[in-house]
Amino acid sequence: MGRIVQATPEAIEEAATIIRQGGLVAFPTETVYGLGANALDATAASRIFEVKRRPAFDPLIVHVRGQAMLQEVAAEVPERARTLIGRFWPGPLTLVLPRRPKVPSVVTAGLPTVAVREPSHPVASELIRRAGVPVAAPSANPFGRLSPTRAEHVARYFGEGVDLILDAGRTPHGIESTIVSVLNERVVVLRLGAVPIEEIEAVVGPVELARPVDRPTAPGQLPSHYAPATPLRIARPEEIGQEERRRAGYLAFRDVPEDGFAAVRVLSPHGDVREAAARLFDLLHELDALGLEAIYAEPVPEEGLGRAIMDRLRRASLRAS
Ligand code: TXA
Ligand code: MG
Numbered sequence: 001m002g003r004i005v006q007a008t009p010e011a012i013e014e015a016a017t018i019i020r021q022g023g024l025v026a027f028p029t030e031t032v033y034g035l036g037a038n039a040l041d042a043t044a045a046s047r048i049f050e051v052k053r054r055p056a057f058d059p060l061i062v063h064v065r066g067q068a069m070l071q072e073v074a075a076e077v078p079e080r081a082r083t084l085i086g087r088f089w090p091g092p093l094t095l096v097l098p099r100r101p102k103v104p105s106v107v108t109a110g111l112p113t114v115a116v117r118e119p120s121h122p123v124a125s126e127l128i129r130r131a132g133v134p135v136a137a138p139s140a141n142p143f144g145r146l147s148p149t150r151a152e153h154v155a156r157y158f159g160e161g162v163d164l165i166l167d168a169g170r171t172p173h174g175i176e177s178t179i180v181s182v183l184n185e186r187v188v189v190l191r192l193g194a195v196p197i198e199e200i201e202a203v204v205g206p207v208e209l210a211r212p213v214d215r216p217t218a219p220g221q222l223p224s225h226y227a228p229a230t231p232l233r234i235a236r237p238e239e240i241g242q243e244e245r246r247r248a249g250y251l252a253f254r255d256v257p258e259d260g261f262a263a264v265r266v267l268s269p270h271g272d273v274r275e276a277a278a279r280l281f282d283l284l285h286e287l288d289a290l291g292l293e294a295i296y297a298e299p300v301p302e303e304g305l306g307r308a309i310m311d312r313l314r315r316a317s318l319r320a321s
Pocket of ligand 2 (some may be wrong): 138139147
């Protein structure tokens with residue numbers, strides 16, 4: 001298994017050195033664990049694609065710290081992007097902006113744009129500061145699988161494929177960043193995520209929502225994604241027969257369903273979508289590890305973070321293969 005170390009200052013320093021030397025480091029962010037490499041080193045960045053078995057058309061997010069590093073990768077920061085940065089950075093909002101030529105095209109999958117965010121997690125932030133370079137990092141899971149919310153998930157996924165895994169426990173938001181493209185002052189949400197659309201609209205007014213497509217200019221929009229190994233379906237308990245229940249796990253929103261399931265996990269006993277989002281992938285990993293025949297997930301209210309949760313559940317329930 002990949003070496004897991006507590007994210008002490010010494011370990012972060014070692015991780016920063018590995019990144020500067022072209023290696024791969026998994027690290028916690030406030031959303032999910034990322035699989036990071038020097039974003040300005042094309043060879044290092046291509047290793048991310050190999051390890052994740054990620055198709056070359058799916059570009060990476062570049063993690064920065066501070067305005068100077070942002071300017072290093074983005075050719076232009078439109079007014080409305082500045083407004084969003086002022087309100088949400090550091091934090092779980094990714095902006096798609098015109099790129100500078102020095103960002104290797106492997107990172108941007110040949111697009112004229114680059115996705116950038118400044119993470120607020122202290123370990124991520126310190127890692128970027130010490131590395132002194134922007135860090136390209138997708139979520140640290142094999143392509144199409146559940147995102148990792150714990151260092152152990154990363155170790156299980158990648159074994160020796162990663163040089164070092166920094167462990168800081170479970171990630172606080174537990175769901176990926178919201179991705180917004182801001183080109184020519186037009187704001188389009190490409191992926192629902194940890195910042196609810198309502199909060200973005202409160203700052204920049206009404207935004208457009210991109211629809212999932214097969215071969216995205218802006219993936220994360222792939223229809224099938226975030227899937228556990230166990231087949232997942234969205235269903236209320238009453239829709240599931242007794243026989244099926246005995247071989248299935250249930251991911252409930254608030255209330256524990258009448259028994260009969262092989263295993264039950266509850267997203268939020270308080271019925272709070274924020275708490276539910278934070279626990280979503282974590283509990284799916286737990287249910288997935290039980291090796292059951294199926295996982296059923298209860299629909300959650302589609303408001304605020306509930307929209308991002310339902311987006312992930314729908315994609316997880318569509319299996320490409
Ligand atoms: O919360 C997060 O965003 C986590 C942490 C590690 O920061 N990262 C993450 O990365 O979720 P990833 O690779 O799993 O998802 C990044 C998404 C991909 O779907 C990719 O297609 C999209 O960002 N993306 C990257 N560059 C883009 C670009 N230039 N235009 C449109 N979409 C882009
Ligand atoms: Mg991902």
